[in-house]
Amino acid sequence: MIDKNDKLDITIVGAGVIGCAVAYELGRCGAAVRVLESRDVGLGATQASAGVLAPYIEAHHPGPLRALGLRSLDMYDAFVADVVADSGKVVPYERTGTLEVATDDASLTRLEQTRQGLASAGVACRMLSQTEARVAEPHLGESVRGALLLPSQGFVGAAALTAALRRAGARHGVSFLTSHAASRLSVADGEIEIETAQGTVTSDAVVLAAGSWTGRVAVAGGAPLPVRPVRGQLLRLLWPGTRLARVIWSSLCYVVPWHDGSVLVGATVEEVGFDEGATVAGVTSLLDGVGNLLPATRDAGFDEVRVGLRPGTPDDLPIVGWSSAVPHLVYATGHYRNGVLLAPLTARLVADLVLDGRIDPLLEAVAPGRFDAS
Numbered sequence: 001m002i003d004k005n006d007k008l009d010i011t012i013v014g015a016g017v018i019g020c021a022v023a024y025e026l027g028r029c030g031a032a033v034r035v036l037e038s039r040d041v042g043l044g045a046t047q048a049s050a051g052v053l054a055p056y057i058e059a060h061h062p063g064p065l066r067a068l069g070l071r072s073l074d075m076y077d078a079f080v081a082d083v084v085a086d087s088g089k090v091v092p093y094e095r096t097g098t099l100e101v102a103t104d105d106a107s108l109t110r111l112e113q114t115r116q117g118l119a120s121a122g123v124a125c126r127m128l129s130q131t132e133a134r135v136a137e138p139h140l141g142e143s144v145r146g147a148l149l150l151p152s153q154g155f156v157g158a159a160a161l162t163a164a165l166r167r168a169g170a171r172h173g174v175s176f177l178t179s180h181a182a183s184r185l186s187v188a189d190g191e192i193e194i195e196t197a198q199g200t201v202t203s204d205a206v207v208l209a210a211g212s213w214t215g216r217v218a219v220a221g222g223a224p225l226p227v228r229p230v231r232g233q234l235l236r237l238l239w240p241g242t243r244l245a246r247v248i249w250s251s252l253c254y255v256v257p258w259h260d261g262s263v264l265v266g267a268t269v270e271e272v273g274f275d276e277g278a279t280v281a282g283v284t285s286l287l288d289g290v291g292n293l294l295p296a297t298r299d300a301g302f303d304e305v306r307v308g309l310r311p312g313t314p315d316d317l318p319i320v321g322w323s324s325a326v327p328h329l330v331y332a333t334g335h336y337r338n339g340v341l342l343a344p345l346t347a348r349l350v351a352d353l354v355l356d357g358r359i360d361p362l363l364e365a366v367a368p369g370r371f372d373a374s
């Protein structure tokens, strides 16, 4: 926590869903907030996110990632309601559940183990036989062997949410400076200086939320964090049949049904550095996967392929908290596959930390200090 009698002046570096959520939360709590973004809002991992909110799928076993995901999912109804009210924008958001589909013996066994673990923890879920799965979702192909229905999960429009966060933040006085790349942070006279091509900005605190590009911002006195880009290609198809009832997930791909008649099909996971290009191999693998899962997609229209770079970390956990090496610097990065899911919680954890000095027990697992002198 930074002690100051006046309004705290905070700069967020990065305007993906995490940077925008943190900016909105700090802005509505009364801080003076500016966001610096090297390109435009929501162009990193966020623009290629299908917006699936599925902590039980992203973390098949209990642990810090599942705990973070569940806390954040619990916040989602209120978070979206607040952002919609403050922005006046529509944010597509549904909690119609997920159907995780097994197409072979090994995944069927794993799903049954997951069901047992969830049932013993009191989580509502149901294992469906092949016939039951195809009744629940008639578009499923014959490759389906069984499926786990989890009614509490859902999805949100990531781009719409980020745009609404920007507008809502602006209503609380947050300024967004796009095409402003931060190149270096350093501490001087109890403040933190941020160098950009347009000049140096000074703040009481900086929240570094630059996702895959975190390491491109030099931090005087701090070691670079091990955040790396992990490419995801995502397809938007024009769905030809009756709307799918919910998110369908399998080891081949996942599919998110939207009210406008489109589906998003994701996503590749590729270690190719900062290459944001789409590839024939990536698109083909997704089309093959979804064609096998939902044969009707063979008649779908092909609208577009989106590409994003997820910020991966060595332990697949985000990095959230005060820098252990550099005063006035907070990290909110490395959310890998879960930036959209974890946005409400990350925003709250950062606001509590910076404005009130409150250290949530969940922060222990995601502390920057676990990576040397960060």
Ligand code: GLY
Residues within 6 Å of the ligand: 052, 232, 266, 267, 310, 336, 337, 338
């Ligand atoms: N959250 C799913 C993905 O990153 O592909």
